[in-house]
Amino acid sequence: MGMLSIGALLCVSCLCILLGIPHLNKDHFLMKSIRAASIIASLSLANLCAMATDGVGQDKSAPPTKPQKAAVTAQIELEDAPAAKKEAKWLPLFEKNSLEGWESTNFGGEGSVEIKEGVLTLGRGDPLTGVHTKKKDLPTDRYEMRWKAKRADGTDFFAGVTFPIGKDHCSFICGGWGGGLVGISSINGNDASENETSSFRDFKNGKWYSFRIRVDNKVLKAWIDDEEVVSVDREGKSFSVRAEVMPSRPLGYCAFQSVVEVKEWEYRVLD
Structure with a gap:
C-alpha cells in the first residue's frame, strides 16, 4: 500500500461523518481510520526501505548498503596493501x-x-x-x-x-x-x-x-x-x-x- 490508499481511507472517513450515516459511531470510526492509516504508513515506509536495499529507486547519495560497504572495504584494503616488490634493475x-x-x-x-x-x-x-x-x-x-x-x-x-x-x-x-x-x-x-x-x-x-x-x-x-x-x-x-x-x-x-x-x-x- 502507498500514500494513495492512506488518502482514500481518510476521505471515506470524513465523508461518512459529513453524511451522517446512521448507526455509525463517528468518533470511534475516525480514531480507527487514523490508527489504520498510521499502520499503513509504517508498512509503506518499510517497503520503501526494502526497495532501497535491493537497489530499486536507490538514491545515489544514500549511505552504501552492506554489499557496497564490502566492496568499498575491499578496495580500501587493496589500496592500503603493500606494493609487490620490484626486481632490481640490471x-x-x-x-x-x-x-x-x-x-x-x-x-x-x-x-x-x-x-x-x-x-x-x-x-x-x-x-x-x-x-x-x-x-x-x-x-x-x-x-x-x-x-x-x-x-x-x-x-x-x-x-x-x-x-x-x-x-x-x-x-x-x-x-x-x-x-x-x-x-x-x-x-x-x-x-x-x-x-x-x-x-x-x-x-x-x-x-x-x-x-x-x-x-x-x-x-x-x-x-x-x-x-x-x-x-x-x-x-x-x-x-x-x-x-x-x-x-x-x-x-x-x-x-x-x-x-x-x-x-x-x-x-x-x-x-
Whole structure:
C-alpha cells in the first residue's frame, strides 16, 4: 500500500461523518481510520526501505548498503596493501666504448683487449687473455650476472668468469678442456672437470650464447641459453679458483687461446 490508499481511507472517513450515516459511531470510526492509516504508513515506509536495499529507486547519495560497504572495504584494503616488490634493475658492468674501472689482466702472453659499441673483444692469448675490474662497489653475495659471448676462433674456453661468492671466489668455465667442458672451478679443491657441476656441451664458433649466474644465500646456479647447467648447495662447501686465474679476482673475464667477443655483461642485486 502507498500514500494513495492512506488518502482514500481518510476521505471515506470524513465523508461518512459529513453524511451522517446512521448507526455509525463517528468518533470511534475516525480514531480507527487514523490508527489504520498510521499502520499503513509504517508498512509503506518499510517497503520503501526494502526497495532501497535491493537497489530499486536507490538514491545515489544514500549511505552504501552492506554489499557496497564490502566492496568499498575491499578496495580500501587493496589500496592500503603493500606494493609487490620490484626486481632490481640490471646494471651494465662496462660502458659502451670505455673500459673505465677495468684493466687488461696480466697473465703473461695475453692478447689484445678492446671495446667498441658495447662489444668487448679479447684477442688470442698464449694461453690467456682477459680483463678484471678495479671497482669496489660491486656485490659479493646475493646477486646475478648475465652476458652474451661467442668464440670467433679457437678451440677452448671462451667464457671464463671469475666472481665472488661471499668471502670466496670461483670461476664459471664454458668450453674448456678441448672446447666443451662446463662447470665451476673449484669446489672443495676440485676443478670443473672433477666436481658435481661438470658437464659437456657442443659450442659452435661464431654463435652467440647467453649466460647467467645467480649467487644467493644457499645455492649457486648457472644457465646457458636459459637452460640450468649448475645448481650446487653452498652449505658445507669451499670455493676457490685455479692458480692461473687468480689475477682475475675479484671479478674478471678470460678466454683460453681463443678470439672472443662479449656483450651485454650486466649484474643486479637480489632482494
